[in-house]
Amino acid sequence: MTTRAVVEGVGHYLPERVVPNSEFEATLDTSDEWIRARSGIERRHFAAEGETTSDLAAAAARAALANVGLAPDDLDTIIVATSTPDLTFPSVATMVQERLGMTRGFAFDVQAVCAGFVYALANANALIVSGQARRVMVIGAETFSRIMDWTDRSTCVLFGDGAGALILTAAEGDGSGADRGILATDLHSDGRFRDILYVDGGVSKTGTTGHLRMAGKEVFRHAVEKLAETAHAALEKAHLSAADVDWIVPHQANIRIIAATAKKMGLPMDRVVLTVADHGNTSAASIPLALSVGCQRGQLKPGQLVVIEAIGGGLAWGSVVLRW
Structure with missing residues (x-):
């Protein structure tokens, strides 16, 4: 028998303020x-004044617990993926x-930013x-509106x-690709490309929060190439192929990146879960929101x-293959 990390529940939270492109x-x-035309984005949500990343994360956590009727102390671990924490420390x-x-x-x-x-x-x-651990809550939460340069x-x-x-909860499987739960993971990073997507401030360098800076064409090129490669690598580790895939749930950054990656994998867009039009790029939150x-x-x-x-600043990228 093989221990698998099986999805038990999901939940999400979006701030009340909806910001259409026209704004x-x-x-x-x-x-x-x-x-x-350039992103596929139609609207996004912005956190209210005083509403923090931990506020958003806690609301999503409560929704996930309610989804399966669990109590907080049923959890062994909480992991939060974020690049916009409330404070330098303690952790969100x-x-x-x-x-x-x-x-x-x-x-x-x-x-790991968007990854x-x-x-x-x-x-x-x-x-x-x-x-x-036997039961782990994994949260992606971001307030990227706090690190935007509103002139860019x-x-x-x-x-x-x-x-x-x-x-995620521990369950027993037979070790095959038919098991429910996470079947394979594939992670990568390459710090040589850090200058194409970064924030220009920080504790030890400037003592400021800084703003996000991005070389869009370069990020696009790396994203399409690396996302398709990591997806195929994870599928190979699970002894599966793209033909076995029911859904791609990609990082929701840009509809053109998503479409190009699906094409490279030989999968139609009707097998891609899309939320980018309504949420924009919510970095580490985009995949759990889409799930x-x-x-x-x-x-x-x-x-x-x-x-x-997903792929994000670092550059850092990777994929997970799981059976729902």
Whole structure:
């Protein structure tokens, strides 16, 4: 028998404020048509004044617990993937632990920007497979609206705020690709490309938060190439192929990247869970948001094979193959 990390529940939270593309027209040389054509984004959510990443994360966590009728102390671990924490420390995960009233276990953050949720899932899987935890809450939560340069039309129109949560629990499988749960993970990074997507501030360098900076064409090129490669690599590790895939749930950054990656994998767009039009790029939150929304829509069903893939600053990228 093989221990698998099986998806038990999902949940998400989006801030109340919805920002349509048209809202940027008053301050930037841009338009709804321009933004849609280049990104597929129509609207996004922005956190309210005083609403923090931990607020969003805790709300998504509560939704995931309610989804399966669990109590906070049923969890062994909370992992939060974020690049926009409330504070330098302590971690957002420990703040969520306190907000939930969880009095046991341990909590920590993972920072791999837009690939953060994939990295966090891989860590959660390792904890469960090794026996260090039996039930892990994995959250992606971001308030990227706090690190935008509102004069840069190439970046500030792309990002939004939100949080999504996934609960993984240990279950026994027979070790085959037919098992439910995480079947394979594939992680990569290459620091030589850090200058094409970064934030220009930090504690030890400038003492400021800084703003997001991105070389869009370069990021696009790396994203399409690397996302397809990592997805195929993870499928090979699971002894499966693209023909076995029911759904791709990609990082929701740009509809053109998503479409090009699906094409490289030989999969039609009707097998891709899409939320980018409504959420924009929510970095580490985008995949768990898409998983939760996909469940609400009735797209994701037990037994289906799902490929999760993401790339972010670092560059860091990776994928997870799991059976829902």
